[in-house]
Amino acid sequence: MSRQITTKTKILNAAEQLFASSGFAETSMRQITNKADVNLASVNYHFGSKKDLTVEVIDRYLSQLMPDIATEIERVESISNPEQVLSCFVVPLMNLEQINRGGTTRFLRLLGRGYVDAQGHLRKFITETYSKEIAVIMAALHKSMPHLSEQDLFWRVHFSLGTSVFTLAASDALTEIVRADFDTEVTTEEILTRLLPFISSGFAR
Amino acid sequence: MSRQITTKTKILNAAEQLFASSGFAETSMRQITNKADVNLASVNYHFGSKKDLTVEVIDRYLSQLMPDIATEIERVESISNPEQVLSCFVVPLMNLEQINRGGTTRFLRLLGRGYVDAQGHLRKFITETYSKEIAVIMAALHKSMPHLSEQDLFWRVHFSLGTSVFTLAASDALTEIVRADFDTEVTTEEILTRLLPFISSGFAR
DNA sequence: ATTATTCTTAAACGCACGTTTAAAACGGAA
DNA sequence: TTCCGTTTTAAACGTGCGTTTAAGAATAAT
Numbered sequence: 001m002s003r004q005i006t007t008k009t010k011i012l013n014a015a016e017q018l019f020a021s022s023g024f025a026e027t028s029m030r031q032i033t034n035k036a037d038v039n040l041a042s043v044n045y046h047f048g049s050k051k052d053l054t055v056e057v058i059d060r061y062l063s064q065l066m067p068d069i070a071t072e073i074e075r076v077e078s079i080s081n082p083e084q085v086l087s088c089f090v091v092p093l094m095n096l097e098q099i100n101r102g103g104t105t106r107f108l109r110l111l112g113r114g115y116v117d118a119q120g121h122l123r124k125f126i127t128e129t130y131s132k133e134i135a136v137i138m139a140a141l142h143k144s145m146p147h148l149s150e151q152d153l154f155w156r157v158h159f160s161l162g163t164s165v166f167t168l169a170a171s172d173a174l175t176e177i178v179r180a181d182f183d184t185e186v187t188t189e190e191i192l193t194r195l196l197p198f199i200s201s202g203f204a205r
Numbered sequence: 206m207s208r209q210i211t212t213k214t215k216i217l218n219a220a221e222q223l224f225a226s227s228g229f230a231e232t233s234m235r236q237i238t239n240k241a242d243v244n245l246a247s248v249n250y251h252f253g254s255k256k257d258l259t260v261e262v263i264d265r266y267l268s269q270l271m272p273d274i275a276t277e278i279e280r281v282e283s284i285s286n287p288e289q290v291l292s293c294f295v296v297p298l299m300n301l302e303q304i305n306r307g308g309t310t311r312f313l314r315l316l317g318r319g320y321v322d323a324q325g326h327l328r329k330f331i332t333e334t335y336s337k338e339i340a341v342i343m344a345a346l347h348k349s350m351p352h353l354s355e356q357d358l359f360w361r362v363h364f365s366l367g368t369s370v371f372t373l374a375a376s377d378a379l380t381e382i383v384r385a386d387f388d389t390e391v392t393t394e395e396i397l398t399r400l401l402p403f404i405s406s407g408f409a410r
Numbered sequence: 411a412t413t414a415t416t417c418t419t420a421a422a423c424g425c426a427c428g429t430t431t432a433a434a435a436c437g438g439a440a
Numbered sequence: 441t442t443c444c445g446t447t448t449t450a451a452a453c454g455t456g457c458g459t460t461t462a463a464g465a466a467t468a469a470t
Contacts, residue, residue, distance in 0.1 A: 166367030
C-alpha cells in the first residue's frame with residue numbers, strides 16, 4: 001500500500017471504462033492492463049479471474065448507491081406519490097460522480113450491459129447482496145401506490161428500470177443523434193430530467 | 206437448392222436461437238454449426254463472416270416487420286392519440302411468429318442485445334436501411350401529439366423503445382422471477398399487454 | 411540486518427476462436 | 441456420360457484469449 005493510486009484501483013478504473021464502452025466479453029484483459037499500465041498477471045492476482053473483476057467493477061458503485069438510496073427514502077417521512085420515491089434515486093446516482101468522473105453514466109451503462117449479458121448472473125448477485133435495500137425501495141413504492149397489486153408493481157418497476165438502464169446504456173449514441181439532428185448538446189442530468197416524468201406517468205396511471 | 210430446408214436457413218435458425226439466449230460475442234460458430242447440423246465452413250461460405258451473419262439474422266425479421274408497420278400505420282386514416290400508433294406495432298410484431306415459432310420474443314431480444322452491443326452498429330444499420338419506414342412512424346407519432354417538440358418526441362420514442370427492448374431482452378429472467386415469487390406463468394403477449402399502457406402514459410403526459 | 415510477506419513481472423501454457431484451403435460430392439445442362 | 445458451377449467437407453491455420461508459473465523486487469515485521 002505505498003502507491004498513491006494502487007494497482008487494484010488502476011485496474012478497476014480502466015476495466016470500468018472499457019467494459020462500459022465495449023462490453024464485458026469484447027474487452028480483453030490485455031486491453032485492461034495496457035490502459036491501466038499494469039502487468040497482465042496482476043488482474044488474476046488481485047481479483048482472481050476476469051469474471052470476479054466484472055462483479056467488483058459494478059459493486060464498487062452498488063455498495064455506495066444502494067445504501068444511499070435506502071437512507072434517502074427513509075429520510076422522507078410521508079410518501080404519497082411514486083415521483084417522490086423515484087426522485088430519491090437522483091442524488092445518490094449523481095453522487096457516484098465522486099467515485100469517478102462520469103461515473104453515473106458509466107455505472108448505468110454497465111448495469112445495462114450486465115442485465116442483458118450473462119443470463120441473470122448480475123441480477124442474482126444484486127438481489128441477493130442488496131435484498132435489504134431493495135425491500136426498502138419496494139415498500140416505499142407500494143406505500144406510494146397502495147392500489148397496485150404486487151405483480152403490477154413488479155412489472156412497472158422493471159419497465160422503469162429497463163427504460164433508465166437502456167437509455168443510459170445507449171446515451172452516447174443518442175446524444176450524438178441529438179447533436180446531429182438538433183444541433184444541441186445533452187447532459188446526463190438533462191436526460192434524467194426527461195426520463196423521470198416519463199417513468200412516473202407510466203407508474204402512476 | 207435441393208434440400209427442403211436449406212443450409213442457409215438452418216444456420217439462420219440456429220444462430221438466431223443462440224444469439225438470443227447467449228448474446229453475439231458469447232456464441233461461437235462451432236456452437237451454431239453444431240446446432241444447425243452443418244459444416245463449420247458453411248457459415249463463411251454462405252454469409253462471409255460471423256458479423257455478416259448477425260446482421261442477416263436480425264434483418265430477416267426487420268425486412269418483414271418494418272414495411273408491415275408502415276403499411277399498418279398508413280391504413281389508419283385519422284390518427285388522434287399515440288396509443289393508436291403504438292397499437293399498429295402489435296400485429297406486425299406478432300406476425301413475426303410466421304418466420305419462426307417464438308420469433309417475436311427472439312427478435313426483440315436480439316434487438317435489445319444488438320442495441321447494447323457494439324457501439325451503435327446495429328442502430329446505424331437500421332436507421333439507414335429503413336429510413337423510409339421510420340419516417341412514416343415518426344410522422345404518425347407527431348400527428349398524434351402535435352403539441353410535442355421534435356426533441357421531446359425523439360426522447361420519448363427512445364424511452365419507449367428502451368423499455369420494450371430491455372423488457373423482452375430480460376423476459377426470461379423476469380418470467381422466472383414471477384414464477385418463483387407469484388407462482389404464475391407469463392406469456393410474451395401478457396407482457397406486451399402490460400407494457401403498452403405503461404409506454405402510452407409516458408408518451409401522452 | 412534478517413526474515414517473512416506482499417506484490418510485480420516476463421514468459422509461457424493450453425485452448426477456443428473465426429477463417430482459409432483444397433479436395434470431394436453433388437446437381438443440372440449439354 | 442461428360443462437363444461445369446455450386447455446395448459441402450475435413451483439416452489446418454494463425455491469432456488472441458484467460459490463466460498459471462516461478463522468479464524477482466519491494467515492503468513490512470521481527
